[in-house]
Amino acid sequence: MSAFDTIVIGAGMSGLTSARMLADAGQRVVVLEARDRIGGRMHTDRSAGFPVDLGASWIHGIDGSPLWDLVQALGVPTIEYTVGSFQVGGRPMENFDGKGRAMGETATAQWIADVDEADRLLVEEIAASSSGDTYLDVTERALDRSGFSPERIDEIREFFRHRVEEQCGAWIGDLDAHGLDEDAIEGDEVIFPRGYDELPRRIGAGLDVRTDTPVSRVTRSTAGVVVQAGDTEYTADRVIVTVPLGVLKTGTIEFDPALPDAVAGPIDRLGMGVFNKIFLQFPARFWNDESYVIRALGEAGEHWHSWYDVSAVSGLPTLLTFAAGPFGRHMQELPDEEVVADVLRALRSLYGDAVGEPRAHWITHWGPDAFSNGSYSHLAVGSTHHDHDALAGPVDDVLHFAGEATWGDEPATVGAAFYSGHRAAERILGHTVDLGEFAAGITAREQKEGR
Missing domain, CATH: 3.50.50.60 (FAD/NAD(P)-binding domain)
Incomplete structure (x- = not known):
């Protein structure tokens, strides 16, 4: 027996x-x-007296989700945070153009419309794709059809690349053309304050x-x-x-x-993709109180593209950014101090001296982790x-x-x-x-x- x-x-x-x-x-x-x-x-780190989720953070879409049903049945508290799906509008965001300049309402509206149109064309290109086509192939075809100016195309191209890296942990040219088919989000997204x-x-x-x-x-x-x-x-x-x-x-x-x-x-x-997190806790906020996300477009966001305000978890001013795909594999080999310095350089190109020195940071290294070998x-x-x-x-x-x-x-x-x-x-x-x-x-x- x-x-x-x-x-x-x-x-x-x-x-x-x-x-x-x-x-x-x-x-x-x-x-x-x-x-x-x-x-x-x-993996939740509680050593600082509050939780820091070094691994999974979100439920991506609570409508019709048995996982969400479980969370509610167990009485686990959550915070609504609907941006993990890499949306471009619908929630308060601070967008910066390729030169690091804050975008006003008109520029932001144009940006959202551009991405919506590019995504519409992208869906058509994915449907018409052949075996062996990459996500890079179909995005380039969609951009070619868009009729946008070269500068607008560059910003959307950068956005598409980062979207793939954040959602798949892979380079856009290594992902199948259908690689994001299953990433539709139904309903709000939530994170876990405990x-x-x-x-x-x-x-x-x-x-x-x-x-x-x-x-x-x-x-x-x-x-x-x-x-x-x-x-x-x-x-x-x-x-x-x-x-x-x-x-x-x-x-x-x-x-x-x-x-x-x-x-x-x-x-x-x-x-198997690589997706690493960098949390930076600051002495004071330098971004807008109501903003969910800071997003740098085009050249300004070549490396560090999006920062997520997760201050609600600890009650302290905290931003979360990601290093994923080839960039993530490179950054996880560097000392933490170099990674933090690189993120600060990017933030200061947007906000200048308002960006203080972080009081604390958390950086993950999922790629070399022997018990996951990726994210x-x-x-x-x-x-x-x-x-x-x-x-x-x-x-x-x-x-x-x-x-x-x-x-x-x-x-x-x-x-x-x-x-x-x-x-x-x-x-x-x-x-x-x-x-x-x-x-x-x-x-x-x-x-x-x-x-």
């Missing part, structure tokens, strides 16, 4: 969701986690989670699975692998026998949306995969991780798991234990 019914590899959102659902159904479950903490790419990792912590409470336990080998047979972690072997009837795509691509976990092409192919074809998945050239779902398996009815990279409808999101963990649990149990009952079970356990 196997020691466990199911082994779950990875204690991120998908792994803990699967494990919780299986344990609630009476299964013997163990979760093996390489890090010294749970949460995976949901820290996003409250979700995995509450879902995982009471589970058998073994941290500091990196897995090196998964062996499967008709009898079940054997999972090697250090000098210890764990046996079970089945396993759910929820490690990030970046880890699967490095081959640090050996599969015996080798994975079939139905799963190995998607692992090879899909891309989240994207549709690389040569891959298709089907690859995401195909990656989930199962293989030989004993090997399942879950995680954001295995959910084709909205990969690269916490929602995708949650839904894929739910799917894996249902496939193993052979029946549906009601998400309302799932949330109620978490709350009931907390009340029973006095939390």
